[in-house]
Amino acid sequence: MIAARSTRINDKSAMNWTPAALSQDIPSGSAAPGQLGDKDIVIWRSASGRIAAWSDRCPHRGMRLSHGFVRGEFLSCIYHGWRYGDGGQCHRIPAHPELTPPEAIKVPVFAVVESGGIVWVAEKDAEPADLPMEFAGFASFRTIRTTVPASIVAAAFGCTGLELRGTLGGTDVVLLLQPLTDGCNLHVLAADGTGPDQLDRVSVAVEALRRQAESVQEFAA
């Protein structure tokens, strides 16, 4: 059974931080695409473990930076190799190695913080004063994506929230819904100490819920 907590869809005051990924899915030296509202972002982690969330567009010719590669503390674009570092600043243009790139060549950055195994992202100019909510007693498990909007997923669970709590597969879970432009992510947290067999059952149950939501959407179409 899943029940809703009080956080409401589209209630920006209730959840200014968006759960954009699980920390475990962004290992050191990697980059992955994500979303914040209707904006495409790249979430990446440097070799030393520093997390960052930037616009997913290279300032040069717009290539997705999530297709790029991480070297040390820098993220490089896959197209012409422009290299970006702290604060999104361009540090190197391979075609002009003697040039110090102008300060204006900068990738827009977002506020990002990790808490409880979740990568939370917010608009830089609207960074919440409070840290993201914490889920004591739960550990991040996996993210499942669906093409169903978060509001319909929540409704399929009989809820109106972005944060759902309950029991799935015999395990206490928290589901964080992240609205996307083409559906939503379900970030699944399971009670601390949940073993591999129980986690398998949680996975089966969450996927069943996703199918249930998708059938609700098909029925409504």
Ligand code: FES
């Ligand atoms: S498009 Fe990124 S370096 Fe050219």
